Amino acid sequence: MAVTGDVYNTGLLKRIFKYVKPYRAVFVWSVILTILLAAISPVRPFLIKYTLDHYILNGNYDGLVNMTMLMVFMLVLQSLIQYNHTLLTNTLGQSVIRDLRISVFNHITRLRLKFFDKTPIGQLITRTVSDLETIADIFSEGLISMIGDSLQVVVIVGVMFYTDWELSLVVLLPIPLLIMATRKFQKAIKVAFQEIRNEVSNLNTFLQEHITGVSIVQYFAREKQEYRKFYAINKRYRDANIRSNWYYSIFFPVVELISAMSLGLLVWYGAKSILSKPLDVTPGTITQFIMYLGMVFTPIRQLADKFNTLQMGMVGAERVFKVLDTDETTPNNGKQKPGKLEGNIKFEKVWFAYNDDNYVLKDLSFEVKAGETVALVGATGAGKSSTINILNRFYEVKKGDITVDGIHIEDFELDYLRNHIATVLQDVFLFSDTILNNITLNNPEITIEDVVNAAKKVGAHDFIERLPGGYQYNVMERGATLSAGQAQLISFIRALVHNPAILVLDEATSSVDTETELLIQKAIDNLMEGRTSIVIAHRLSTIQKADQIIVLDKGEIKEKGTHQQLLKLNGYYKKLYDLQFSSKGIAKV
Numbered sequence: 001m002a003v004t005g006d007v008y009n010t011g012l013l014k015r016i017f018k019y020v021k022p023y024r025a026v027f028v029w030s031v032i033l034t035i036l037l038a039a040i041s042p043v044r045p046f047l048i049k050y051t052l053d054h055y056i057l058n059g060n061y062d063g064l065v066n067m068t069m070l071m072v073f074m075l076v077l078q079s080l081i082q083y084n085h086t087l088l089t090n091t092l093g094q095s096v097i098r099d100l101r102i103s104v105f106n107h108i109t110r111l112r113l114k115f116f117d118k119t120p121i122g123q124l125i126t127r128t129v130s131d132l133e134t135i136a137d138i139f140s141e142g143l144i145s146m147i148g149d150s151l152q153v154v155v156i157v158g159v160m161f162y163t164d165w166e167l168s169l170v171v172l173l174p175i176p177l178l179i180m181a182t183r184k185f186q187k188a189i190k191v192a193f194q195e196i197r198n199e200v201s202n203l204n205t206f207l208q209e210h211i212t213g214v215s216i217v218q219y220f221a222r223e224k225q226e227y228r229k230f231y232a233i234n235k236r237y238r239d240a241n242i243r244s245n246w247y248y249s250i251f252f253p254v255v256e257l258i259s260a261m262s263l264g265l266l267v268w269y270g271a272k273s274i275l276s277k278p279l280d281v282t283p284g285t286i287t288q289f290i291m292y293l294g295m296v297f298t299p300i301r302q303l304a305d306k307f308n309t310l311q312m313g314m315v316g317a318e319r320v321f322k323v324l325d326t327d328e329t330t331p332n333n334g335k336q337k338p339g340k341l342e343g344n345i346k347f348e349k350v351w352f353a354y355n356d357d358n359y360v361l362k363d364l365s366f367e368v369k370a371g372e373t374v375a376l377v378g379a380t381g382a383g384k385s386s387t388i389n390i391l392n393r394f395y396e397v398k399k400g401d402i403t404v405d406g407i408h409i410e411d412f413e414l415d416y417l418r419n420h421i422a423t424v425l426q427d428v429f430l431f432s433d434t435i436l437n438n439i440t441l442n443n444p445e446i447t448i449e450d451v452v453n454a455a456k457k458v459g460a461h462d463f464i465e466r467l468p469g470g471y472q473y474n475v476m477e478r479g480a481t482l483s484a485g486q487a488q489l490i491s492f493i494r495a496l497v498h499n500p501a502i503l504v505l506d507e508a509t510s511s512v513d514t515e516t517e518l519l520i521q522k523a524i525d526n527l528m529e530g531r532t533s534i535v536i537a538h539r540l541s542t543i544q545k546a547d548q549i550i551v552l553d554k555g556e557i558k559e560k561g562t563h564q565q566l567l568k569l570n571g572y573y574k575k576l577y578d579l580q581f582s583s584k585g586i587a588k589v
């Protein structure tokens, strides 16, 4: 993704500051402490000059003690301010990104599947973790510190000119050189940082995909090839980092060189003045100026760095806001939420395409009466999954109407519609959480009794009870510690406790042992009982029991009817049936 985040992009800054609003007081205090730190910075060198010229050179011991105490007090004060300043700016940065992270997560979970079809998950993780961290740095290391550093430079240069304008002019002569070097550095490092951000995103995407798909890599013994790919991405990331460090390794010595020039000028001019009588410049002033030089050069050098931190933060913010601006949520303008949903489903001349006019469903019309079961069958790519994905509005139809109980699906409140359609997919997804939470999905209205009853109904209670901790058993990532059949049964309980009027089921094709197969068949029967079901059927038993079979071919309905009717037709279904079903009754495809 091209990144153009610009420090001068006031629109972007304004947007970031919207998130600062709740922490206005913290922000204001941070700025006040920054100003205070800048204002008191010239005091210590001034006190040293005064002590040297008036007490040390004159041998005034009492004055020396008083001044030392004053300096210790100033140091303690400065440390206290610094401590609170660091604490406040960090709190501000972290609070802002916590809120932003919540917004991003909320937004992502509402985006429609189409968005995820084209956005790598690793990229989204980069947005919500590392890109957001760069925004926190705007506050902890960027913007507020920049205000402080600029102020410090202005105040110190002012005090220098006030103390001795001629000496100031001489020692600050190399400053234009420093400004030129800084500008060049900023430009180069901006590009280098953008490269780093892009490479981090690539690295995360690659890692996420390859750790998730590690079994495929191992099944096909592709470790070496994947290693090579990873090596290349890793190398690009390393090179981008080295490039940015290279700019630093040049910039810092250049700044040192320029500051040495200033110091040289100071020593030359100061010594010349001390040697000439009467004394123009006192030893105290020279000591004071040596300290001031450090206090001018260091912030100018740091300004370049902080400017880049700010720049990185802006790039990060631009990427994060881009996700927030993705307007690919499912429109939710419907208001209908009837007290009871019967579950009469009607597809009328439905056309659907994932991309433009490349229709994968063409002129689909069928009806499922409340409580009936419809089995969708067809070769791979015929459009079965697409049909179920448009019913719960994961994707929007292009033409035609889908109604439930005579109400257009778009006229339902979206949550209501989805709460009344339970979808059980082939690939069961289980979260790293307890079995109980995986079933209830943290819905507080579902009680443990509901869960146990549903588990008994699908015949899974016994196996869950046998797990260590029973319903509190912690499922490892994506259910890795459960068998495919057990995971299926848990997904059935999940659907059952949500008590949907409509059940959408994509039957798993993965083979399980005969005992589990019987258990699953029984569970499916229980699941479908008393509700309207649309099933992508892979089991002969499901197909035989279905009230209606819809045979899809290349997105069109080829045949419709019961199993017996369609067999009698001796047409497409018969061929498909002969081709697909083994004696075991599970589809081969």
Ligand SMILES: Nc1ncnc2c1ncn2[C@@H]1O[C@H](COP(=O)(O)OP(=O)(O)OP(=O)(O)O)[C@@H](O)[C@H]1O
Pocket (backbone or CB within 6 Å): 117, 354, 355, 360, 378, 379, 380, 381, 382, 383, 384, 385, 386, 387
């Ligand atoms: N997210 C997507 N984006 C673009 N095209 C898609 C997407 N999902 C499916 N398709 C295409 O839509 C067509 C229908 O696919 P669909 O998944 O509905 O078929 P299916 O009958 O469920 O197949 P299978 O039995 O293999 O699951 C296919 O040509 C497929 O390539």
